[in-house]
Amino acid sequence: MAELAGIPIHIEQPEAEPQQFGNALPILNEIRHALARFAERAEPTRIDLAAIPFGPGDEARLMALLGRGEVEATIDALGPTRVWETRFPGVWVLDYANVEGERIALQIEIDEVPQMLRTQRADITDSLAALDAALASATAADPAAESRH
Amino acid sequence: MATSKTLGESLRQHGVSRRGFLKFCAATASMMALPPSMAPAIAQALEKARRPSVIWLSFQECTGCTESLTRSFSPTVENLIFDVISLDYHHTLQAAAGDAAEHAREQAMNTNAGEYLVVVDGSLPGPNANPGYSTIAGISNYDMLMDTIDGAAAVVAVGTCAAFGGLPKADPNPTGAVSVQDLVKDKPVINVSGCPPVPMVITGVLAQFLTFGTLPELDEYGRPRAFFGQSIHDRCYRRPFYDKGKFAESFDDEGAKAGWCLYRLGCKGPMTYNACATMKWNGGASWPVEAGYPCLGCSEPDFWDAGGFYKALSVPTGSPGDVLLTAGAVGAAVGVGAGLMSRNQGKQAVKHHDKVTADQLEEKL
Numbered sequence: 001m002a003e004l005a006g007i008p009i010h011i012e013q014p015e016a017e018p019q020q021f022g023n024a025l026p027i028l029n030e031i032r033h034a035l036a037r038f039a040e041r042a043e044p045t046r047i048d049l050a051a052i053p054f055g056p057g058d059e060a061r062l063m064a065l066l067g068r069g070e071v072e073a074t075i076d077a078l079g080p081t082r083v084w085e086t087r088f089p090g091v092w093v094l095d096y097a098n099v100e101g102e103r104i105a106l107q108i109e110i111d112e113v114p115q116m117l118r119t120q121r122a123d124i125t126d127s128l129a130a131l132d133a134a135l136a137s138a139t140a141a142d143p144a145a146e147s148r149h
Numbered sequence: 150m151a152t153s154k155t156l157g158e159s160l161r162q163h164g165v166s167r168r169g170f171l172k173f174c175a176a177t178a179s180m181m182a183l184p185p186s187m188a189p190a191i192a193q194a195l196e197k198a199r200r201p202s203v204i205w206l207s208f209q210e211c212t213g214c215t216e217s218l219t220r221s222f223s224p225t226v227e228n229l230i231f232d233v234i235s236l237d238y239h240h241t242l243q244a245a246a247g248d249a250a251e252h253a254r255e256q257a258m259n260t261n262a263g264e265y266l267v268v269v270d271g272s273l274p275g276p277n278a279n280p281g282y283s284t285i286a287g288i289s290n291y292d293m294l295m296d297t298i299d300g301a302a303a304v305v306a307v308g309t310c311a312a313f314g315g316l317p318k319a320d321p322n323p324t325g326a327v328s329v330q331d332l333v334k335d336k337p338v339i340n341v342s343g344c345p346p347v348p349m350v351i352t353g354v355l356a357q358f359l360t361f362g363t364l365p366e367l368d369e370y371g372r373p374r375a376f377f378g379q380s381i382h383d384r385c386y387r388r389p390f391y392d393k394g395k396f397a398e399s400f401d402d403e404g405a406k407a408g409w410c411l412y413r414l415g416c417k418g419p420m421t422y423n424a425c426a427t428m429k430w431n432g433g434a435s436w437p438v439e440a441g442y443p444c445l446g447c448s449e450p451d452f453w454d455a456g457g458f459y460k461a462l463s464v465p466t467g468s469p470g471d472v473l474l475t476a477g478a479v480g481a482a483v484g485v486g487a488g489l490m491s492r493n494q495g496k497q498a499v500k501h502h503d504k505v506t507a508d509q510l511e512e513k514l
Contacts, residue, residue, distance in 0.1 A: 021386045021408070046185035048178070053426050055386030055408065056439065077169030096172055102432045105179045115188075116175075120167045 021055035024062040031091055034110040038090060044111035075116055083114055177356055194360045201359060202257050202265040204297055205239040208290040209283050209317040209326055210271025214308035215241050217345035251286050262300040266358065269329050272310040272317045278325025294332060303337040303364055304329060307351055309447055312340035319453035330371055337364050340371040344447035347428050350376045381418035381444050384426035405441060415459040417446030
């Protein structure tokens with residue numbers, strides 16, 4: 001029987017640079033146009049990367065080109081959504097994952113603040129009611145509260 | 150049964166915040182191949198949407214379509230949607246059996262008359278075929294379909310078998326199989342073809358009905374344009390290689406390793422309309438072409454009889470299918486030019502490797 005070392009196994013080394021299929025630069029151009037629109041007319045844009053025919057390495061190339069900026073946030077709703085500003089201010093990446101951490105959508109948003117990070121109007125109304133309720137119950141439970149009025 | 154609770158209420162009861170809902174809508178827009186700017190409109194429509202009753206009929210099928218749906222990366226948007234539609238009858242997924250199962254179907258039909266959706270996977274023996282080839286609870290597939298669609302709002306044919314006849318209808322079609330659209334003439338039929346279809350496409354079509362209460366725009370084969378509007382070839386990340394005339398000539402040559410175009414290995418991408426190239430499979434992990442395998446054209450009519458899976462489109466198929474011949478001829482015209490360009494590269498590829506070629510593989514099969 002052959003020794004383990006005698007079995008000719010050829011292991012190919014992973015390439016140093018990820019393979020590129022040239023599908024990243026057109027998106028970068030699209031982002032550039034969207035950014036110009038935002039600069040001129042304050043018109044926000046969202047680009048859904050699921051609709052883009054990316055090959056292996058294309059997404060990594062795009063993300064490397066966009067880089068990371070100063071802001072990073074995680075939204076915990078139906079699983080984590082990671083949001084970060086790229087090294088080009090106003091260009092944001094939104095990486096949506098489900099509760100198991102698997103990606104369900106990947107979007108680029110060109111805006112001052114991504115829609116997802118803003119507090120919604122309806123939530124502010126609910127929030128006011130919730131705060132009032134919390135204040136009322138805290139006041140009722142606090143014997144010293146009466147004297148402070 | 151369908152409940153009167155709206156989707157918005159249902160989600161909030163499950164502890165989903167408005168941000169969570171917005172995220173759900175962003176993912177739904179992506180799933181329905183709508184522009185991301187549609188997310189607020191979807192949110193508004195979904196807030197008011199009511200859970201529709203869905204009756205799922207499985208006829209001459211392999212359960213691959215249900216597998217595709219349920220083995221998608223769960224729990225995710227699909228599950229959310231399935232929490233919020235009312236799936237009242239599904240052989241494989243329902244707990245009830247025998248009479249109880251059939252009663253569930255009848256009850257769903259009576260309670261939601263005129264409003265329920267019928268989803269069909271699998272072809273069925275036509276009205277002139279022996280009904281004994283496929284029955285459920287002693288009812289022939291034909292009778293069950295006709296009875297069930299009577300009060301339906303619309304019919305969704307899921308998978309190539311239901312949409313076009315698929316494998317059961319392949320030559321010599323021993324069971325006299327026909328597709329749903331061959332039989333259903335007085336109700337809207339939406340074909341979601343594929344063997345199996347991309348899970349997100351199945352749920353995307355259901356989501357669209359749920360969201361807007363309307364049927365999607367369809368192509369000439371009754372497929373939703375949002376998902377079947379562009380060819381695999383046009384959306385393929387390997388397209389730049391096709392344009393440069395760089396082709397893999399065998400499954401293990403240098404071209405294959407470098408990720409060149411699989412056209413000459415039989416890729417049916419140029420004549421196949423589906424969403425695989427962008428939505429991909431297994432949670433967006435990959436898809437056949439990315440795995441180095443040519444597209445089989447499984448979402449097109451009569452793809453089983455379209456000649457060899459490993460024969461380039463430019464090779465005459467001898468198939469009786471008019472559609473495929475026409476598509477093949479167009480592919481051939483395009484392919485000849487590109488093929489000539491790549492002849493030298495082909496010779497080089499052969500020099501590197503001559504172990505297994507597509508033709509040899511075909512012979513072995």
